[in-house]
Amino acid sequence: MCGIFGYVGKRVDAGRVVIRGIKNLEYRGYDSWGIARMIDGSIAVEKNIGKIGAVNPESFSDVCSLAIAHTRWATHGGVTVANAHPHLSQDGSIAVVHNGIIENFQALRSELEKKGYVFQSETDTEVICHLLQEEMKSAKSFADAARAACRRFDGWYAFAAMNTGTHELVAARRGSPLIVGIGKGETFIASDIPAFMEHTRTVNYLDNGEMIVTNGERTTFLSIENGKEIKKRNVEITWDREQAEKGEYEHFMLKEIMDQKESIRRAVNQDEEQIQTIADAIRDAKGTFLSGCGTAGKVCMAAEYFFSVIAKHHVNYAPSSEFPLYHHFLLPESLLIVVSQSGETVDVLEAMETAKKKGAKVLAIVNAEGSSIHRLADYTLLINAGPERAVASTKAATGQMAVLLLIAYALKKRLNEGRQVLLEAAEQTNDMLNPRYLTHIEGIADRLKRHENLYIIGKSWNYPMALESAIKIQEVSYVHAEGFAGGELKHGPIALIQKGTPCIALLGNDEVKMDTLSNTIELRARGAHTIGIAPEKNEAFDEWIRVPDAGTAQAIVNVIPVQILAYYLALKRGLDPDMPRNLAKSVTVK
Ligand code: BG6
Numbered sequence: 001m002c003g004i005f006g007y008v009g010k011r012v013d014a015g016r017v018v019i020r021g022i023k024n025l026e027y028r029g030y031d032s033w034g035i036a037r038m039i040d041g042s043i044a045v046e047k048n049i050g051k052i053g054a055v056n057p058e059s060f061s062d063v064c065s066l067a068i069a070h071t072r073w074a075t076h077g078g079v080t081v082a083n084a085h086p087h088l089s090q091d092g093s094i095a096v097v098h099n100g101i102i103e104n105f106q107a108l109r110s111e112l113e114k115k116g117y118v119f120q121s122e123t124d125t126e127v128i129c130h131l132l133q134e135e136m137k138s139a140k141s142f143a144d145a146a147r148a149a150c151r152r153f154d155g156w157y158a159f160a161a162m163n164t165g166t167h168e169l170v171a172a173r174r175g176s177p178l179i180v181g182i183g184k185g186e187t188f189i190a191s192d193i194p195a196f197m198e199h200t201r202t203v204n205y206l207d208n209g210e211m212i213v214t215n216g217e218r219t220t221f222l223s224i225e226n227g228k229e230i231k232k233r234n235v236e237i238t239w240d241r242e243q244a245e246k247g248e249y250e251h252f253m254l255k256e257i258m259d260q261k262e263s264i265r266r267a268v269n270q271d272e273e274q275i276q277t278i279a280d281a282i283r284d285a286k287g288t289f290l291s292g293c294g295t296a297g298k299v300c301m302a303a304e305y306f307f308s309v310i311a312k313h314h315v316n317y318a319p320s321s322e323f324p325l326y327h328h329f330l331l332p333e334s335l336l337i338v339v340s341q342s343g344e345t346v347d348v349l350e351a352m353e354t355a356k357k358k359g360a361k362v363l364a365i366v367n368a369e370g371s372s373i374h375r376l377a378d379y380t381l382l383i384n385a386g387p388e389r390a391v392a393s394t395k396a397a398t399g400q401m402a403v404l405l406l407i408a409y410a411l412k413k414r415l416n417e418g419r420q421v422l423l424e425a426a427e428q429t430n431d432m433l434n435p436r437y438l439t440h441i442e443g444i445a446d447r448l449k450r451h452e453n454l455y456i457i458g459k460s461w462n463y464p465m466a467l468e469s470a471i472k473i474q475e476v477s478y479v480h481a482e483g484f485a486g487g488e489l490k491h492g493p494i495a496l497i498q499k500g501t502p503c504i505a506l507l508g509n510d511e512v513k514m515d516t517l518s519n520t521i522e523l524r525a526r527g528a529h530t531i532g533i534a535p536e537k538n539e540a541f542d543e544w545i546r547v548p549d550a551g552t553a554q555a556i557v558n559v560i561p562v563q564i565l566a567y568y569l570a571l572k573r574g575l576d577p578d579m580p581r582n583l584a585k586s587v588t589v590k
Pocket of ligand 1: 293294295296339340341342343344345348391392393583584585586587
C-alpha cells in the first residue's frame with residue numbers, strides 16, 4: 001500500500017502542506033516519495049528514492065495552491081526514481097498519484113503505446129495519466145475524462161490527479177481507501193485521516209465506485225458508474241491528534257505498546273446490548289467463521305480457543321487470503337467475523353465479499369473508524385485502541401482479543417464475568433508496563449541480538465500467541481523466528497535445536513501448563529536457552545519474564561512482553577522498529 005495526499009485551496013504554500021501531510025503517511029510505504037505542484041500554470045514534479053521522513057517541508061514553499069504527493073510501497077516496478085510517483089502524462093499536462101493495482105494495465109499500456117504514448121516507468125500507475133490525456137480529447141471536462149478512464153480500470157485503486165487546464169483536484173476510488181478533509185475554502189485528500197488532522201477534523205469518506213472533483217471552494221461527489229452527483233454527509237473526527245503522535249516515546253511501536261496500559265480497558269468498554277446481539281447471532285448462525293490477516297489472523301486463531309474453552313462453541317478460522325476457497329461451506333445463515341486493525345486490508349475485504357455473495361452476515365471487529373470494512377459490515381465493534389501507526393501491530397491485537405473474549409463469555413450469558421476478567425487483566429497490564437520491566441526485557445534482547453534463529457512454543461491460546469510472537473520478532477528484527485504448538489516439537493522442529501538456541505515458552509496457570517513445562521525441559525535437554533514467559537518462575541527456564549496470572553485472558557498479557565522483546569531486538573540490531581523493510585501497515589493490494 002502507498003500513501004497519497006492532495007491539496008487545493010487558497011493557501012499559497014500547498015507544497016509545504018502536502019509534504020507535511022505525506023510525511024504523516026510514511027508508515028504506508030517508504031520505498032520512494034514524490035510531489036507535483038502547479039506553479040505558474042505548469043506542473044513541477046520532484047521525486048526520490050527512500051524515506052520522506054528527512055525531507056524539509058520548508059524547501060517546498062514556492063507559491064502554489066494545488067499540489068499532490070505520494071509515498072510508495074513498491075509492487076509493480078522496482079524501487080527507482082522513474083517508478084516513483086507522481087507520474088506525468090506524455091504532454092506534461094496531467095499528474096497522478098495512485099495507491100492500489102490497475103490489474104489490466106498491460107492491455108491498456110499496449111493500447112496506448114499503439115496510439116504513440118511512450119512509457120517512462122514499469123508501473124501500472126502510468127497508464128492512468130496517459131489514458132486521462134487520451135480521454136481529455138473527447139471529454140467535456142477533466143472530471144469527465146477521469147470518470148471515463150476509471151470505467152476502463154480493473155482492480156483496486158485510489159488516485160488523485162491534477163491538470164494544467166483547471167485549478168481542480170480529481171480523485172477516485174475502488175477498494176483502496178481515500179478520505180476527504182473539508183476545510184474553509186480548501187480541500188484535502190488523503191489515504192488516512194492523521195495526514196490532514198492538523199488542518200481539519202471534518203471529513204468525508206469516498207465509497208467504492210465514487211469520485212470527487214474539487215477546487216477547494218466547491219467539492220462534488222460523483223458516481224463513476226453513471227456520473228450522477230452523490231449527496232454525502234460530513235463526519236466530525238472524535239479522537240485527538242496527540243493520540244496519533246509519538247509523545248515522549250522514540251518510536252510509535254513503543255508508544256503503542258505502552259498505550260496498552262489503557263487501550264485494553266477501552267476495548268472492554270463495549271455496548272452490552274450489542275455484544276449480546278452479536279453473541280446471539282453467533283449462537284443462531286449455521287457455521288461461524290473467523291478471518292483476518294497477519295497479526296489479526298493469529299488473534300482469530302486465539303479466539304477459536306476462547307469460543308471452545310469458554311463457550312463450548314465451534315467456530316472456524318481461515319486466513320482471509322484463503323477464505324474465498326471456503327465459499328462451499330457458506331450458507332445464508334452463516335456468519336463471518338472479520339478482524340482488522342486498519343479496516344482496509346484487501347484480502348479481508350474480499351473475504352467479506354465472498355460471504356456477502358452467499359447471503360451470509362458479516363461482523364467486523366476493527367480499530368479504524370470509518371474504514372471500508374467498518375462501513376461494509378452488517379455488525380461492527382470498534383476496539384477503541386486509537387490510531388496505530390507502527391507497522392507491527394501491538395495494541396490492536398490485545399484490543400481485538402479482549403473484544404472476542406467478551407463475546408465468548410456473552411455466548412454463555414456470562415458477560416459480566418468476562419468483563420471482570422478483562423478489567424483485571426487491564427489493571428495487571430497497567431502495573432506490568434513499567435520502566436523496570438522494560439529494562440529487564442531489554443537485557444534479554446541484548447543477550448539474544450546475535451542469534452539469527454529463535455523459536456516460540458505454546459499450547460491452547462498460547463499456541464496462536466507463539467505464532468504471533470514469531471511474526472512480531474520477524475517483522476521488526478528480521479530474526480528467523482518460528483512458533484509451534486508445544487506438542488508438535490517432537491514431530492520435526494526439535495531437530496533445529498542446538499546448544500544455545502533461544503526458545504521462548506508461553507505459559508499460564510491452566511490445564512496445559514505441565515505439558516508446556518515438559519516441552520520446555522525437552523528443549524533444554526537438547527541445549528536450548530529457554531526463556532519462560534509465565535506467572536511463576538520455574539527451573540525449566542534459563543531466563544524468566546514474569547506475567548500476571550490472567551486466567552482466560554492469559555493470551556492477551558503473554559504477547560505483550562514479546563512485543564517489547566521484539567522492539568528491543570530491533571534496536572539492538574540497529575533497525576527502525578517503526579518501518580521494517582518490505583512491509584506496510586495494511587496491505588490494500590492483492
Ligand atoms: C500487515 C501489517 O500489513 O497487515 C500487520 O504489517 C497486520 O501488522 C496485517 O497484522 C493485517 O492488517 P489489518 O489492518 O487488517 O489488521
